[in-house]
Amino acid sequence: MSGVRSVDVIVVGGGPAGAVAGALLARAGIETVVLARGHDGGRGGEVLLPHVAPILEEIGAAATVSGLPATRPSGSVTYRSGDGAHGAHYRFIEALPPALPTAIHVRRDQFDAALLGHARTLGAEVLEGWAAITPLWDAERLIGATVRDPTGGEYELRARALLDASGQQSFLASRMGWRFPYPRHRKAAIRGAFVGVPPNPDDPAAATVFLGREGWLSVVPLADGSAAVGLVVEATAVARHAPLADELTRLAGAVVPAAAEWLAAASPAGEFTLVQGFAHRASRLAGNGFCLVGDAAGFLDPLLYTGVLVAMAAAACAADDIVDALSRHRRVDSVDFAPTVALTRSLHRLYFGLVRALADPRFLAVFLAGSRPLRAHAAMVSLLAGDVLRPGLWHRALRPRLLKLAARTSLLPLARESAERGSRR
Ligand SMILES: Cc1cc2nc3c(=O)[nH]c(=O)nc-3n(C[C@H](O)[C@H](O)[C@H](O)COP(=O)(O)OP(=O)(O)OC[C@H]3O[C@@H](n4cnc5c(N)ncnc54)[C@H](O)[C@@H]3O)c2cc1C
Structure with a gap:
């Protein structure tokens, strides 16, 4: 690419939201560029809730995701108190009909690569290692972005619409002063993998969440024999400079002792990462020529494993909005994104409300x-x-x-x- 180039749609970010949007837009015949800078740190394993499956089916990627080496299906999830005294085992088959009985546990690097590959197969131009740098405006309308390739070359990319699926970084909201942290939710997460974790006695495949007053810990078994472990605590509780795996074990002992006891026989494996400042919201979600979807629009806490579902659902909705608007008037106005904005706000109210309620x-x-x-x-x-x-x-x-x-x-x-x-x- 050189100088200035024009396409129909720019998708910023190659996570689940960006890949779903890229796949659906390309399949609808819309010239779409996905800028996929890549993750800044390890993501480890995550739970995809059962209702992610229809979205994967809709884009035609369900079989690919099921076949990934670390993917493990699970029919339930267990929540326990931090001291282990109380617990509830939720089986997805017991949901109101029609129940979808299976969540799947994935390794995010495998999952993201598979979805991006799928978007490419459907015709999206996926530019790996490329980043959006600065939004370009014509008065109140977003008309594109300057972008940087992996060698540092900068270009101008123009489009009829830009979908911001840049995750926590929230490309547009950060640049425009629309990104606000939740002041009462200043948490940090330490995440990594353990091997040798004893199986969940309720269901060996199920994820387990230990909920304490000062934090919580999640264990997600994967098909490769490892378990993804994530601990979320007050950001101020994490000692700087301590090895992260040691810090996870120390803090687990303090806030969720039953989890620490359970993990005592297991060993940390591979890289551990610290994620901070993830609780935020964007005060503006759409305008003429742009919409924010997924974590770019806001995020509170991963406690209920809802992030990927919300991101993919909003991205699919935004892709629909764009296809519809371009077919009607060859541009995408703020009002055209009303369904996506309404969906995002309603899912945030619902799940953020439930997370707060659990406190x-x-x-x-x-x-x-x-x-x-x-x-x-x-x-x-x-x-x-x-x-x-x-x-x-x-x-x-x-x-x-x-x-x-x-x-x-x-x-x-x-x-x-x-x-x-x-x-x-
Ligand atoms: C500790 C922790 C555990 C979690 N566990 C779960 C779980 O088990 N289940 C679940 O559903 N959710 C979980 N989540 C939430 C989930 O990870 C996110 O909600 C989900 O990844 C959001 O998808 P996304 O596509 O919006 O953003 P992301 O997955 O973050 O993807 C955004 C991508 O955009 C790229 N990017 C950023 N800026 C630019 C730019 N300027 N140009 C180009 N690319 C850019 C980033 O590098 C990234 O690759 C967890 C979150 C945390 C913090």
């Missing part, structure tokens, strides 16, 4: 209680499975109970979300 010991006690009335249990499983992208049934079952619970425990954000969803129907 309330009274709600946590209910969440970890073994016995629940059948329908509320099924509704909760639907939420945990990611069944939030269709006019689902979960809120019908859960809403009255949540409102009652909210009255007792002041869980207002979640109650408000539930009520809004009910009244929109």
Whole structure:
């Protein structure tokens, strides 16, 4: 590429959101360039909730992802208190119908490479190692970006629309002053792999989350015999300069002792990474010629494994918005992205509300209680499975109970979300 080039759409970022958008746009015959700078650090293993599967099927990548070497299916997830005294095992098959019974655990490097390769196969031009540097504006309309190739060469890339799928870095929001941290959620995550982790007694394939007052720890078994372990604590609790694997073990002992005991027989393997400042929101999600999707639009906490689902769902919606707008008027205006903005905001309210609710010991006690009335249990499983992208049934079952619970425990954000969803129907 040299000088100035024009395409239909620029997608900034080659994570799950960027790859899904690239695949769908290219398949619709839209000239699409995906700028995939690559990850700054190891990502390790992650859980893809059951309702990621229909999106993978929609783009035609389900079989590829299932066949990746570390991919492991799992029918359930276990949540335990940090001291191990309480716990709930959620089986996805127990969700409100139609239940999708299987989550899959993936290694993110394999998953991201497979999705990007798939987008390329469908016709997207994937520029690996390329980064968007500066947005280009014509008054209120975004018209492209300056981009940098892996050798440092800079070019001007113009487009009818730019999808910002740049993850936590939030390319546009950072450059434009729209990125704001959540002041009461200054967390850090240490993540890496362990080998020799004893199996989850409820289900050897299931992920386990230990929830403590000061943090939480997740263990995600993979098919290669390792387990991805992530610990999230207050950012100030992490000692600088200490080896990260040692720090993870020390902090686990302090905030989730049952997890530390469980991991005592296991050994850290490979690189550990520290992720900080991930809780943020973008104050503006779309405008003439642009839209922010996935983590670029906002993120609170990985506790419920919802990040990839939200990112892929918003990206698929934004791709639809672009295809529709270009076919109608050959440009994409702010209003054309209204469905994506509404979807992103509603998913943020829902899941961020649930994460905040789980910080309330009274709600946590209910969440970890073994016995629940059948329908509320099924509704909760639907939420945990990611069944939030269709006019689902979960809120019908859960809403009255949540409102009652909210009255007792002041869980207002979640109650408000539930009520809004009910009244929109
Ligand atoms: C500790 C931790 C554990 C998690 N575990 C889970 C889990 O188990 N399940 C789950 O669903 N979610 C999990 N998440 C969240 C999940 O990782 C994210 O929500 C998801 O990756 C978001 O996808 P994305 O495509 O929006 O962004 P990303 O996956 O971050 O992809 C963005 C890409 O854009 C690139 N980029 C950035 N700036 C530029 C630029 N200027 N030009 C070009 N490229 C650029 C980045 O390098 C990156 O490759 C976890 C998050 C954390 C912090």
